[in-house]
Amino acid sequence: MIYEFFYNLFGNEIIAGFIAASLPLLLFILPFALIAVLLERKVAGHMQDRLGPMRVGYHGILQTVADIIKLLQKEDIIARENDKLLFNIAPILVFTGSYAAFAAIPFTSAYIGANIDLGIFYIIAVTGLVVAGILMAGWASNNKYSLLGAMRSAAQIVSYEIPTILVVLTLVMFTGTTNLMTLSENQTAYFWNWNIFGGPELNLAKFLLIPFMIIGFIVIYISTLAEVNRTPFDIPEAESELVSGYHTEYSGMKFAMFFLAEYANMFAVSAIVVALFFGGYHSPFGYLGNSLGIEWLIPVEQFFWFTFKGVFFVFVQMWLRWTLPRLRVDQLMTASWKYLIPIAFVNLFIVGIITLI
Amino acid sequence: MKTIEEIFQILKDNFPNSELTLKTDIPTESFIIIPPFDVDKFSLFLRDNSDLQFDSLMCLSGVDDFNGQKVKDENGNEIMQGGTLSVYYHLESTPLRHKLVLKTSTSRDNPEVVSIAEIWNSANWHEREAYDMFGIKFINHPDLRRILMPYDWEFGFPLRKDYQNPEFYQGMKVPY
C-alpha cells in the first residue's frame, strides 16, 4: 500500500522501501516518545501534588527536547572491561525489536507498514528480539547489577509471553484470523461491535462471551505490562535494588535508545490490546467523514481514534506506575505461572466451547 | 528492682575471689569497678541470674583516662606513658527495670579486655568501635576490625588524648 505508493512516486525499490520504513519512526515513534516522556512526568507530577516540569517552554512542553539535546551532547562511555561488540549492538537490537513491531500495526485503514497475514504472531515474534538485546546489554556491561537485571528481565518476558499468547490464541480462535487489519475491520461501526463486547455478530454467544472477554483483556493487559517492564513489574530495572538494571552502564544516546525503545514498546503493546479488543482504529460512534461525505477525513479520524485509544492505555500504564509498589521477583513468577496462565487456559477453553456452540 | 549496693553485695557473695570496688562518690552515677579479665564471667552472671536479669547492654564506651605521665617524644609532641584506658558498661534489665554501670580499667601500654560480644550481641560493634578509637583489644571478639576508620588506618587510635594526625594518608594531605 504505502510502499506501492512510494514505489510509483520514485520508481526505485530501495528508496521506496527506505522511506516507507522510516515513516513510522519519523512521523510517529519519535514524536510519540517526546510527548509520552513529557506526559509521564506531568502525570507523575500531578498525581504527586506537584507540577512536574515547568521551566522549559510553556508548562515545560519543551522539556523532553532539552533532555534529548543534553543526551546527544553526553559522552558515550564504554568501560574497559565491557564486551564492546555486544555492548554496542544491544541498544540497537532492543530498539529494532520494538520498532519492527510497528510494521504490522494498523494505524488506519489506509496505512499499515506491512499487511502480513500472520500480523499478530509477527509482532510477538519480533518483540522476542528485545530479550536478546537485554541479555546482551546485561552480560556485556560486566556489572553484577546489570547481569541480575538482565536475567530477571529475560525470565520475566519469557514467562509473561505465555499468557499473552494464550489470550491472543483465544482471540484468533474466536475471530478466525491472525491478520491485524482484518481483525480491526471486523470490529467496525459502533463500539458494541468491539471484541471486548463479544464481537460484531448479534446472538446469544455475544452476551455469553462478554465476561470472558473482559477476563482475557485483564490477563493480556497485565502480561503486556510485565513484558514492557513497567511498574508493578519493573523488576529488571528496579532502581531501589538494582540501580537501573541492564542499562546501568549506558550513557548518552545509547541510553536514549533504551529509553526510546521502552516508550515505543509501551505504545506497541497498547496498540495490540486496542487492535484485539477495542476495535482497532475504528471510531466508537461512526465517522464524521461519512456523515459529511468527505472521504479523506475518515483515515484521519481513524488515526485519531487509534492514537487516542493507544495513548489512553499508555496513560493507564503510567497511572499504575505512580500508584503501585513493585513486586518481588518470585512473586512475579508466581503471578504468571500460578494465576495468569491457568486463568488464560480456562478462558481459552470456555471461549472455545462458546464459539463452537 | 535493685539498688547498686544490693547488686554489689550479690556480686561480692558470688565472686569472693575477684577484686571489686563500688564507687559512689562521683555525682549522678555510681559504678562498680571489675577486673578486665573477668568481665565475661560477671556479664554472664549478671545476665543469667534470676534476681538481676540484665538482658540488655545499653552502651559500651571506651575512655582514655589520661592519668599517665606526659613525656615529649623525639619530634617534640606530647605523648602519654603509663596510665590506663577504661571501658564503661551500661546495663539494663527490661523485666526488672534496674540499671547498672560497670567499669574496668586496663593498662594503656597493652590494653586488653575480655570481650562480651557473645553474651550481648549489641556489644559487637561497640567493642569494635572502642578498638578502633582507643586500641583496646577485646580478647575472644569474633571479628575485631576497625569500624569507623578506614581498614588500612595505621596512624594510631584517634580518641586517645595524645593522638597526632598523620601528615599524609594514601598520598593525600590530611589537614587539607
Place this chain on the structure above:
Amino acid sequence: MSIRTEEMVLNMGPQHPSTHGVLRLELTLEGEIITKVVPHIGYLHRCFEKHCEAMTYQQVVPYTDRMDYLAAMGNELAYAIAVEKLLNIQVPERVEYIRVIMAELQRIASHLVAIGTYGADIGAFTPFLYCFRDREKILHLFEITSGARLLYNYIWPGGLSHDLHSDFVRLTREFIKEFRPNLVELNNLLTFNRIFIDRTANVGILPIETAINFGITGPMLRGSGMKWDLRRDDPYSVYHKFDFEIPVGEGKMGTVGDSWDRYYVRVREMEESLKIIEQALDQLPEGDVTSAIPKRIKPPVGQVYTRIENPRGELGYFIISDGSTSPFRVKVRAPSFVNLQIMDELCRGHMVADVVAILGSVDIVLGEVDR
C-alpha cells in the same frame, strides 16, 4: 569433571539509591538468595566525639544536630538533659513543654521520611512525595521557631534559644487538623496495599529475645511486640503528664516482628505524637524560656548517662566531666548504629529485593551510624 561454581559477592553501596546514604553492604549471594551480609560503615565519620573534647559544652549543641539529621531536636534534647543532670539544674516548666512539642513534631517529621523512603524502596514513589509534602509543613513550624529547617540549634542546656513565635500554636493546631486525614490517605494508598503487604509481611522477622540481646530499641523493638518506650518506662522531661498509647507489632498481616509490623508501628506512633502535641498545646504554661540558661557551663567532676526515645530508638549520651568547661569524653549511643548490626541476622535466606525492604524497615540515618 565437576563444574566450578562460586558464590557471587555483590557490593551494595556506598553509592546506591536505597542504602539511605553511604552504607556499604557486602552481600554474598547464591543466585538471588542471600547467605551473608557484612555492613561496612564509617564513610560519613566526622569525628564528633573527638570534636566535643575540644569545645565548650555550649559549642557542642550544633554538632549534635548533625548526627541524626532527620531528628535534630531529639539529639539536642538528649544532650541538654545530660548536661542539665551534670549541672544539677532545673529548667522552667514552659521550656519542658516546648521541648516535648518540638520532640514530638520531630518524631512525626522523621517517621514521615522513614515511611516515605520505605515506600520508595518498595517501588511506590508517590507516597514518598505525599510524606514530604506533610513534612514540609512541620519544617515550616520549625523554621518560624528557630530560623532553621534541618539543624536547629534550638534546645540549649538550661533552656531554649528563642521563645515560640506568636503564630506557632495556631499553625500547629492547623497542621494537626490537616495531617489526620492525610494519614488515612497514606494508609489507603500504601499501608494496606496488597503488593506492599506481600513485599513486607513475613520478611525479616525479628523475634523479641533476639531483639533485646542485640540491643534493638525504638520502633524496631516495638514492632517485635515489646511494649517498651522510654517516654513511659524511663520518663524524662514532662512525658509523665501526657496520656498516650504505645503501639506494638501485632502480626496483623504476617508474623509478629516482620517488616510490615515495624512499618506500621511508625505509622501509629505518628498518631500518638499528634495526641501528645495536642495535650501539650492545651497545657502550655506561660513563662520565660531563657532564664535558666547558665552563662558558663562548668560541671563538677562526674559522669552521666542519659537516654531519650528518639524516633529511631534509644539515644544515649555518656558524658564524663573533668571539671573544666569542655567535656572530657562524650560517647553517643546512637540507635541506628546498634540497630544496623541486626542486618545479617535478618537478611539471611531472603532475596536481594528483601534486603532493601529490611534495611528500609530498620530505618537508619548514616549521620548517626558513623557520627
